Amino acid sequence: MQITLKDIARMAGVAESTVSRALNDKPGVGQETKAKILKLAQKYNYRPNQLARGLAVNKTNMIAVILAEMDSPGNIEIVKNIEKAAEEVDYQIILCNTNNDLKKEKSYLSLLEANQVDGAIFIGGKLVSSQLLRLSFEEKNPMVLVNRLAEENFFTSVLTNYSQGIYKAVEHLFEQGFRKIALICGDKDNLTESEKINGYYQAYTEAGFSVNEDLIFSTGADRTSGYNAFLEIMNRDIIPDAFISTRELTTIGLVEAIKFGGYFIPDDFAVVGYGDNILTSVIDPPLTVLNEPAAELAKLSFDFLLKLIKDKLEGQQIKVLTPELIVRESSIAKYN
Structure with a gap:
């Protein structure tokens, strides 16, 4: 004891x-x-007892990191980098996983309301809830959003330009001579996924090509969904010559399905995946990916939050970062 x-x-x-x-x-x-x-x-x-001592002086040196999706390798990478930045200035993090459940998010918000943490960083998730919006109007509740949007943005935010990322991927495939590019994405009602779909449309429109709706396939975020998406797409009227997968785990399933079907990458299908991490690094041939700047997202969000806590941030700050397209063998046309 x-x-x-x-x-x-x-x-x-x-x-x-x-x-x-x-x-x-x-x-x-x-x-x-x-x-x-x-x-x-x-x-x-x-x-x-850091919490008890913190409550006495209205400062705990702890922040809440409220995560919408624990199964996203990209989100986990952001969390790891936030923790690293926090440790450098003697802060600790409390990790809260909501699994996109607004009721769970509301319960975690009580940490902020009760001053049990000095501030909060929200990573991903649905459109900002009314509860979160209400808390943002109180100066004693420092908070920063990462890759999360609000109808009226009163929040200091760090965002990924998902639309521009997918635009770059489509543009690259066009340059390689591919025209029938299938997009395996998430729910169109999901804000980040809808941004990726917008980037896809924009790239086709600006290149002077029409979009075939049958090449846009919304599915779950897991490995099996990526696998099944390939099987279903191959049963449609139009067969793609390239694929873009917007999430890490669906990318793994997609590649498995292509290989299991006896096809070759990029000879039969070019592939662009999402996230440059341990999961995508083991794919053969080496996978072209869109990689979010996780370290920069984490550093900016924590720096903003620390300034808010110390009342040193001048006005609302919004920073938008663009994913990097890392080109490897999986998307290079064999006879280009």
Whole structure:
């Protein structure tokens, strides 16, 4: 059982306030008493209750990272980089997974309302809820959005330009001579996925080509969905010559289905995936990917939040970053 400040006070025969002053190097404690208290703290490996101490001074040195999708490798990479940035300035994170459930998100918002954390970073998710919008109007609730939108954006935000990312992928495939490009994406009602679809339309329109709706396929975000998407697309009237998958796990399933069907990449189908991580790195041939700048998204969001906490951010800040297209063998036309 962890020793408390009250335990040290009892063993030293002094008041708890005296122990607190000694441990925090405050005046008003004799040298002999201070030495005795410090020795006891060291002997019993005393660690202060950070939350309790934080509540007393309205500061906890903890932030909540509220994640909409735990199964997204890209989101996890952002979380890891936020944690790294936080540790560098002696902050800790509390990770909260909502699984896109607004009721769960509301329960996690209580951490912010009760001052149990100094601020919150929201990663991904549906359109900002009324509860979250209400909290944003109170200065005591510092918060930053990462890849999440609001109808009226009162939030400091760091966003990925998903539309521009997919535009670049389609443009690259056009340059390689591919014209019938299938887009395997998420729900069209999902804000980030709808942005990716917009980028697809824009690239086709500006190139002077018409879009075949049968080449846009909305599916789940898991590996099996990517696999099944390929099978279903191959049963449609138009057979693509290239694929763009907008999420990491569907990309894995897509590639598996292509190979299991006896086809070759890029000889039969070119493929552009999403996310440059351990999952996509093991694909053969080496996979062309759109890679989100996770480290920069994390650093900017944490820096913004820290400034909000310290009341040093001048006005609302919105930063938009563009994914990098990393070209590898999977999208290079054999006879181009």
